[in-house]
Amino acid sequence: xxxxxxxxxxxxxxxxxxxxxxxxxxxxxxxxxxxxxxxFPSQFSHTKHSPSLLVxxxxxxxxxxxxxxxxxxxxxxxxxxxxxxxxTPGKGILAADESTGTIGKxxxxxxxxxxxxxxxxxxxxxxxxxxxxxYLSGVILFEETLxxxxxxxxxxxxxxxxxxxxxxxKVDKGAVELAGTIGETTTQGLDGLAKRCQDxxxxxxxFAKWRAVLKIGPNEPSQLAIxxxxxxxxxxxxxxxxxxxxxxxxxxxxxxxxxxxxxxAEVSERVLAACYKALxxxxxxxxxxxxxxxxxxxxxxxxxxxxEVIAEYTVRTLLRTVPAAVPAIVFLSGGQxxxxxxxxLNAMNKLQTKKxxxxxxxxxRALQQSTLKAWSGKVENVEKAQATFLARxxxxxxxxLGKYExxxxxxxxxxxxxxxxxxY
Amino acid sequence: xxxxxxxxxxxxxxxxxxxxTPGKGILAADESTGTIGKxxxxxxxxxxxxxxxxxxxxxxxxxxxxxSLSGVILFEETLxxxxxxxxxxxxxxxxxxxxxxxKVDKGTVELAGTNGETTTQGFDSLGARCAQxxxxxxxFAKWRAVLKIGVVEPTExxIxxxxxxxxxxxxxxxxxxxxxxxxxxxxxxxxHGIExxADVTERVLAAVYKALxxxxxxxxxxxxxxxxxxxxxxxxxxxxEVIAEYTVTALRRTVPAAVPGIVFLSGGQxxxxxxxxLNAMNKLEVLKxxxxxxxxxRALQQSTLKTWGGKVxxxxxxxxxxxxxxxxxxxxxLGKYAxxxxxGLASESLFVKGYKY
Numbered sequence: 083x084x085x086x087x088x089x090x091x092x093x094x095x096x097x098x099x100x101x102x103x104x105x106x107x108x109x110x111x112x113x114x115x116x117x118x119x120x121x122f123p124s125q126f127s128h129t130k131h132s133p134s135l136l137v138x139x140x141x142x143x144x145x146x147x148x149x150x151x152x153x154x155x156x157x158x159x160x161x162x163x164x165x166x167x168x169x170t171p172g173k174g175i176l177a178a179d180e181s182t183g184t185i186g187k188x189x190x191x192x193x194x195x196x197x198x199x200x201x202x203x204x205x206x207x208x209x210x211x212x213x214x215x216x217y218l219s220g221v222i223l224f225e226e227t228l229x230x231x232x233x234x235x236x237x238x239x240x241x242x243x244x245x246x247x248x249x250x251x252k253v254d255k256g257a258v259e260l261a262g263t264i265g266e267t268t269t270q271g272l273d274g275l276a277k278r279c280q281d282x283x284x285x286x287x288x289f290a291k292w293r294a295v296l297k298i299g300p301n302e303p304s305q306l307a308i309x310x311x312x313x314x315x316x317x318x319x320x321x322x323x324x325x326x327x328x329x330x331x332x333x334x335x336x337x338x339x340x341x342x343x344x345x346x347a348e349v350s351e352r353v354l355a356a357c358y359k360a361l362x363x364x365x366x367x368x369x370x371x372x373x374x375x376x377x378x379x380x381x382x383x384x385x386x387x388x389x390e391v392i393a394e395y396t397v398r399t400l401l402r403t404v405p406a407a408v409p410a411i412v413f414l415s416g417g418q419x420x421x422x423x424x425x426x427l428n429a430m431n432k433l434q435t436k437k438x439x440x441x442x443x444x445x446x447r448a449l450q451q452s453t454l455k456a457w458s459g460k461v462e463n464v465e466k467a468q469a470t471f472l473a474r475x476x477x478x479x480x481x482x483l484g485k486y487e488x489x490x491x492x493x494x495x496x497x498x499x500x501x502x503x504x505x506y
Numbered sequence: 507x508x509x510x511x512x513x514x515x516x517x518x519x520x521x522x523x524x525x526x527t528p529g530k531g532i533l534a535a536d537e538s539t540g541t542i543g544k545x546x547x548x549x550x551x552x553x554x555x556x557x558x559x560x561x562x563x564x565x566x567x568x569x570x571x572x573x574s575l576s577g578v579i580l581f582e583e584t585l586x587x588x589x590x591x592x593x594x595x596x597x598x599x600x601x602x603x604x605x606x607x608x609k610v611d612k613g614t615v616e617l618a619g620t621n622g623e624t625t626t627q628g629f630d631s632l633g634a635r636c637a638q639x640x641x642x643x644x645x646f647a648k649w650r651a652v653l654k655i656g657v658v659e660p661t662e663x664x665i666x667x668x669x670x671x672x673x674x675x676x677x678x679x680x681x682x683x684x685x686x687x688x689x690x691x692x693x694x695x696x697x698h699g700i701e702x703x704a705d706v707t708e709r710v711l712a713a714v715y716k717a718l719x720x721x722x723x724x725x726x727x728x729x730x731x732x733x734x735x736x737x738x739x740x741x742x743x744x745x746x747e748v749i750a751e752y753t754v755t756a757l758r759r760t761v762p763a764a765v766p767g768i769v770f771l772s773g774g775q776x777x778x779x780x781x782x783x784l785n786a787m788n789k790l791e792v793l794k795x796x797x798x799x800x801x802x803x804r805a806l807q808q809s810t811l812k813t814w815g816g817k818v819x820x821x822x823x824x825x826x827x828x829x830x831x832x833x834x835x836x837x838x839x840l841g842k843y844a845x846x847x848x849x850g851l852a853s854e855s856l857f858v859k860g861y862k863y
Contacts (some may be wrong), residue, residue: 151705152759154654348508355719362712401764404723407755407794425519438763438795 089346102216152367157326160410161370164248164288165328168372169410169440172479173219175448177414178205179252179291181224188450202230208450210240211468215245217479222250222291222330222444229285232415239286250289250330251282253318257295266307269294269314272321281327289328291374291444292318297336298349298381302350308356314491316360323367330412330444332374333357337416338502339381347378347395354403368407374414374444375400378425389422395430397437413441415448417500423448424477424486431484442482447499449474509724514683518725518727519766521645523686525729526767526797528835530576532687534771534803535562536609536648538581545806545807550690551816559587560716564814565807566595568825572602579607579648579687579801586642602627605648608639610675614652626651626671629678636682646685648731648801649675653692655706655738665713673717687769687801689731690714694773695859696738704735704752711760716747725764731771732757734783739774739857746779750786754794763795770798772805774857777831778846780805781838788841798814799839804856807832 131216147454180188185204186196194200205227209215218270221242228251231237239249253275257267269292279290294311296303322329333353335346354375361368378395380387415423425444430441443449452474457467474495480486489495525532537545542561543553549559562584566572578599585608588594596606610632614624626649636647651668653660668690676686690710692703711732718725735752737744757768772780780802787798800806809831814824831852837843 151701151708151756344508351508351719355716357714359716362708362760383681398764399508401795402762403719405759405761405764406763406793407758436760436795438793 100448104107117295129187129462136371143367150373151365153320153323153365154367155324157323158367158370160288161367162328165372166409167372168219168248168289168328168412169442170219170441170484171442173217174443174445174478174482175220175222175250176208176218176449176475177222177251177291177444178208178227178450179222179224180446181256182204182226186226188454189459192454192458198226200459201226203459204228204454204457205238206232207464207467208471209241209245211471213249214472214475215470217475218245218247220248220250220289222252222289223287224252225282228287234406236284238263243286243425248288250291251285251327252292253278253290253322253327254292255283257293260307260310263304263307264299264302266297266302266304267295268307268310272314272317275318275321276325279322279327283326287327289330289372290318290322291330291332293332295332295334295336296349296353298339298341298345299471300408303335303349303353308353312353312356312360315357316364316366319361319366319371320364323370325495328370328372329366330372330374331357331361332414334374334414334416335376337376337379337382337500340383341381341390342384343378343380343387346380347399350376350378350399351403352442354399358403358405368405369409371408371412373404373408373439375411376416377413377424379416382502389425389429390433392426393433396426397430397433397435397441400439401436404439408439410440410442412444415445415499417498418448419498420448420451420474420495421489422496422498423475424481425488426480427478428484428486431482440482443478445478451497451499487502508722508723509726510677510680511724512681514680515724515727517520517645517683517684518680520726520727520767521605522727523766525576525646525685525769527576528797528799528800528839530574531800531802531835531839532577532769533565533575533806533832534648534801535565535584535807536579536581536607537607537803539583540615542581542787545811546816548844549811549815555583558583559590561811561812561814562587562595562786563589564746564821564824565810566598568828568832571825571832572599572604572827574832575604577605577607577646579609579646580644585639585644594643600643605642605645607648608644608684609649610639610647610679611649614650617664617667620661620664621656621659622660623654623659624652625664627665629671629674632675632678633682636679636684639704640683643856644684646687646729647675647679648687648689650689650691651693652693653706653710655696655698655702660692660706660710665710669710669713673723676718676723676728676750677721680727680833686723687729687731688714688718689771691731691771691773692733694733694736694739694857697740698738699741700735700737700744700748700752703733703737704756707733707735707756708760711756715760715762725762725845726766728765730761730765730768730796732768733773734770734775734862736773736783739859746782746786749783750790753783754787754792754798755788756775757796758792758794761796765796767797767799768803768808772800772802774855775805776850776855777805777808777852779855780846781831781834781843784835785838785841785843788839800835804836806835808854809852810858
């Protein structure tokens, strides 16, 4: 700390005084558009700070300023543009990032062998469904899929890009238990994450996803679980942004339990508040992020409520915690049936209240379940399966506009997809 | 329990929303006896109760002025004062659709071991005092937390103490029927650039909203009174458009949309600067989920004070000046201010280094 009695502050001279990189920006360099704000042009240079430099800045040469609101690196403009694009009304995300193990469970449920060819075939079925890509702004992929091609040899990444769909990549490495808690977890995957993000960017990915998981119980979520997961999400987010990927921030609160919707609302607010405090602490550029939260619902063992109630509680929770700088919120479907997930999203978009972010979907099971069943691994079923997928994609697109009329007529669309203690 | 929903919840939400009505704002007339003394002495007027009463009566009865106001913050003494003809000020305000508010903090005290950083006191019996003020007609409150920018300031201690203080004050207000105005003022003093102010403001606001969440404050029943994001007082000035961009960016990154309105403090800005900056913010073509309006003290009263000079003969003229500033700021909340309301006095900087209330 600066000693008051001294005439000069203790000094720590930096070799390069380029810390004032954000100073004296000419006014003309500010560009903004209706749903975003001035973002700094990418052509000026900056110096990266290591955490230790900032710590030792207790003693700083008195006219140097460490000035850093959000981190604005070379990808800032692109991040903002991509995040805004993903939030385009009428579009949403297909979460097709099931790990090899998880997709195995899906395939086995339709008696299909879990091999690379089958995994590829399923994803090709989805990505080449005629007319479906127009309803999607992004698809989250598992690493294997990022490097796969169609049977005719076209990279999936190209198929998506040609269809106006941004490829995304799951970058976390699953959840591990927190010792001393009752089954609470934190998410791993930070080691070497920067390099992996760079590689994924080179391969065509433009956004990433990292799933943090919390549960509701008598003493859960604990402050430890909230802090660990919020901090993990923030670290993941800033590393993504340093490497050109828009981070989807996903703090999922599991639906398991007998609690009511009020309890879910309370926990969701606490978790989201902690997340946004952590994102601020870590200098994450909110305009270049997306949020993937759970909807606010009663617990899986509790009485159901109407979509309008879910919509009110969910939007209220978000209004209380998610800053307007975030361009879009893309809900996870949890264990909801395809139809429930669409109807709930629709109700939110019909709600007459202020919503400074667009509300859309990032659905996995809730977009694929009926399609999977219709396909059952058989080539002759591909067309029927694709028709099913198109119907669900279109239904959710309508839901983002509050225009879904219900019953996007597919078999099995109302089947609950809740699996207790679901693990990816 | 997400937000605390007590018996006043509906009323708090309604009041907060009303105060944030576009086209209206707040007159901060809550100068403590000591502070108003400085103002009065600057126009050679003695600091007596009748003079303090006369000044406030001048403001509250200025013809046409109250339509531009949704609230007035009062000092405790003023809450119980009347016009010369015996009508309680609270009634005068209520009849004109202006909600009386009350300053409830008891000033700042230094945090030992810091370089002049402070925290705000006023918690003792705050609940009971709020209940009393509610009975006397107040429906919102104000508590000023102060942070400064320096080589290592604001420190984490100062940010945490002030954020926690604001949150405790806010929940106590809500338990007793008063809408809390949350005021985390980051002082302009210094030679820092606007980016530094933005950085500090964002960090402070993030901490404040985390604290409000921790304390179960009902955001829909609160208002925020922040500083605008500007260069330091010793730094070169920038245009209102730049101030608007930085300010709105900072708020979009930190203030949840559940908050109905943001009522800016004027700091040491001149009357004209404060109005122009507010106007630029409201003209900015970007999504703003809260209304942006004013809670000005000096920036609404300065010229009026000078014009009055304590003389009965000047009241009419002073009230006209006050009306002009009120209307100008009302226009600014709609992005419709055409500039230059009433000349020289309005452009006088009101910056006082190390300003203490």
